[in-house]
């Protein structure tokens with residue numbers, strides 16, 4: 001790396017990765033007067049935020065910690081467009097959680113008993129009344145829940161633009177390593193070397209590999225998500241349709257059981273892939289549907305795009321036949337997660353100069369408040385009581 005330029009500018013905090021997580025944190029730091037550098041390898045990179053549906057299941061908190069973060073995040077979402085002076089496309093929309101044929105609706109209902117909202121059980125014909133695009137013959141029942149939605153790309157961009165207006169810096173460079181000593185942190189990019197007081201890694205699915213390359217192993221994992229992005233359509237969907245029981249969470253739990261499998265054999269599939277069949281519509285009229293999740297331990301996707309597209313379209317054809325026929329593109333990216341479905345938030349070395357904010361299984365419902373609390377904690381140099389439960393050291 002001797003050919004790279006060295007920036008003599010020293011930042012208070014260098015944030016690595018500008019998906020929804022890094023973008024929110026960069027803004028929350030800049031708005032509090034912190035001199036922040038947001039490093040992103042490439043805005044066109046296939047990030048999870050780029051392909052996210054943007055659904056906010058704000059009732060999904062099941063503990064004091066997650067209930068509090070969900071409530072705070074919802075309050076932030078509700079006024080974020082105004083605060084950032086750019087639209088996040090926040091809207092409230094009903095969620096239809098589909099119960100598969102043969103599944104016991106009461107057993108499904110019970111899985112929501114610790115959530116902050118109690119779902120309403122609907123018959124297939126009642127569900128069809130709410131969502132005329134739905135084929136009622138494809139489901140045993142449905143649950144009705146409140147839900148909210150943002151455009152994740154616009155939200156991340158709105159955070160970043162506000163950060164830049166406040167004096168923060170955004171730079172494009174791929175980080176290859178992060179080190180720290182008593183004087184500060186050194187973030188080594190392909191283009192340049194950056195110096196700062198602290199660095200916070202928000203690199204999504206790439207966080208584990210980046211930290212491993214920097215000699216700091218982290219118990220964070222990733223799945224490969226695949227979905228279809230359609231062209232703008234005249235079809236109008238009234239609700240968001242998702243399985244009542246999301247299979248991805250069970251897949252993540254199993255795949256994260258043995259950390260060694262992720263390190264010792266970097267190119268294997270740990271659990272058979274799953275499909276969470278559902279769809280939603282963005283404000284511009286385009287749809288997102290899918291979604292396949294695979295636990296392959298290589299960061300490079302090994303999926304067969306044609307076979308995956310066929311799988312997603314044929315499943316959706318039973319549920320939402322008109323949506324399944326829309327022209328669209330297969331897309332894939334990695335999505336970070338941890339074994340307990342909670343993010344890793346806080347120091348990853350003794351000095352606290354290197355920190356992480358990554359691995360949310362339910363990020364749109366949790367990131368705004370978590371990023372705000374982390375920013376406040378960094379400034380106050382005092383632990384936030386809620387965030388201590390999310391320390392990466394909980395897995396040691």
Ligand SMILES: Cc1cc2nc3c(=O)[nH]c(=O)nc-3n(C[C@H](O)[C@H](O)[C@H](O)COP(=O)(O)OP(=O)(O)OC[C@H]3O[C@@H](n4cnc5c(N)ncnc54)[C@H](O)[C@@H]3O)c2cc1C
Nearest residue numbers: 017019020021041045048049052053055175204225363364
């Ligand atoms: C199809 C799909 C649907 C989803 N639906 C929902 C949903 O409805 N609700 C919900 O809450 N979540 C959903 N998710 C999950 C959610 O989108 C992600 O968990 C979230 O966007 C992750 O944000 P992030 O900032 O942590 O990571 P990312 O968005 O992946 O951002 C990480 C960034 O770091 C950059 N980066 C990585 N390595 C480096 C490096 N070495 N140097 C510099 N930059 C680097 C990347 O380029 C990227 O921009 C969905 C995900 C997918 C794929």
